[in-house]
Structure formats: C-alpha cells, structure tokens
Amino acid sequence: AQKVTQAQTEISVVEKEDVTLDCVYETRDTTYYLFWYKQPPSGELVFLIRRNSFDEQNEISGRYSWNFQKSTSSFNFTITASQVVDSAVYFCALSEAGYSTLTFGKGTMLLVSP
Amino acid sequence: NAGVTQTPKFRVLKTGQSMTLLCAQDMNHEYMYWYRQDPGMGLRLIHYSVGEGTTAKGEVPDGYNVSRLKKQNFLLGLESAAPSQTSVYFCASSRVLRGTEAFFGQGTRLTVV
Numbered sequence: 001a002q003k004v005t006q007a008q009t010e011i012s013v014v015e016k017e018d019v020t021l022d023c024v025y026e027t028r029d030t031t032y033y034l035f036w037y038k039q040p041p042s043g044e045l046v047f048l049i050r051r052n053s054f055d056e057q058n059e060i061s062g063r064y065s066w067n068f069q070k071s072t073s074s075f076n077f078t079i080t081a082s083q084v085v086d087s088a089v090y091f092c093a094l095s096e097a098g099y100s101t102l103t104f105g106k107g108t109m110l111l112v113s114p
Numbered sequence: 115n116a117g118v119t120q121t122p123k124f125r126v127l128k129t130g131q132s133m134t135l136l137c138a139q140d141m142n143h144e145y146m147y148w149y150r151q152d153p154g155m156g157l158r159l160i161h162y163s164v165g166e167g168t169t170a171k172g173e174v175p176d177g178y179n180v181s182r183l184k185k186q187n188f189l190l191g192l193e194s195a196a197p198s199q200t201s202v203y204f205c206a207s208s209r210v211l212r213g214t215e216a217f218f219g220q221g222t223r224l225t226v227v
Contacts, residue, residue: 004156006156009154031212032213033212033213043220043221044220044221045204045206047217050213050214050215052213091156100208100214101159101162102159102206104157106155106156107156
C-alpha cells in the first residue's frame, strides 16, 4: 500500500530564511508520481510540481527547489529566502500506476513571520 | 475559466439530514474525485470516477454515495449525516494521462450538528 509521511507538522521561520519541507513515501510500484500542493489560508489547493519515478533530476523554479532521491524514498521541498506569502500548508502526494488517485501526506504548516 | 466548481461553499446540517454536494468541471476531464480534509489528517479519498457512469470507492467511502451521470458533474451524497462527517470536502478532476496533476475546487465546509 502506498503511504506518504510528512513528519514536520508545523515549521516557523523568519522572513528570508531558507526552509526545507520533508516528504518520505512508500510504494511497491516501480512507476509512480510525486506531487507537491500548496494550501494558502484562503483554502484552495494549488499544484506546485509533479515528478515521475524515472526522473531523479532536481528541479528549481524561482525560490522553490525540489530534491528527489529514490535511494531514501524522499521528495523534499526547499524554499529559499522565504516570504510571508509562503505561509501555507504544504502537502506532498503520491500516485501509483492506475487511475491517478492521490495519496496525501498529512501536510506541513509553514509560518513565515516578518 | 471556471475549472472545478463546488456547490455549496458552506453548509450546516442536523444529524440525520441528507444533502448532496455538486462538483462541476469544464475542462473535459475523464477522472473526478471527492476528498475530505480533516485537521491533522491531510486529504483522504472518499470516492472517485474514471468516466461517465462509473464510480469506485476510495479510502473512506462509508456514509457517502456518489453519481457521475454526466461527464462534467460528480455528485457526493450524504444520506444520513453524522457529526463525524463534519469536514471540508474537495472535489478534483484530472485528465486520463497517468500521473497528471489533479485540479481542485474551492472546497465545501460542512458542519453536522
């Protein structure tokens, strides 16, 4: 069975600090997909990134970067120079082969203070 | 560009009452999903559909029914609401392509008293 663990329930940082959100997953499939979603205080879920199991290349998008390591079953998310607008709950999710249903972690609440 | 629209946004029910949550998507997606979000639990899949006329159970299906009579709509029903069903409900949709991202609605906050 698939499982996603986000061990950090809540993280508090001061603006401009770097912060890493951890995500560890479990799956028996060799083909799978990993996702990060952001849920700001307004409540909607915003898609951030998708990564398939055959692509271990790290990705950078502005202040956001993702580190995918199959050897440790991790897909960590780093925000560089955090800003108050980054305050949100961040969810890591896993989709195995099949109908693209997502298994979510419990989320990490990030609080960025000025 | 509406995307995924959920109706209603908020609702308060009394225990034992029934209601239907409506989800509509205008992206011609084949797959649709209903999730519930509870504090400290993340999002959990209730039911999903891989096409018009099909439905399947997710992780937490008990107490809910669904129907997908039209491709663009996915209905979630509560026949006899219970306080344990107090939650925020999210509908989502995605294309057929494996591993594609899901697009979510704004959520429905349901309180059962």
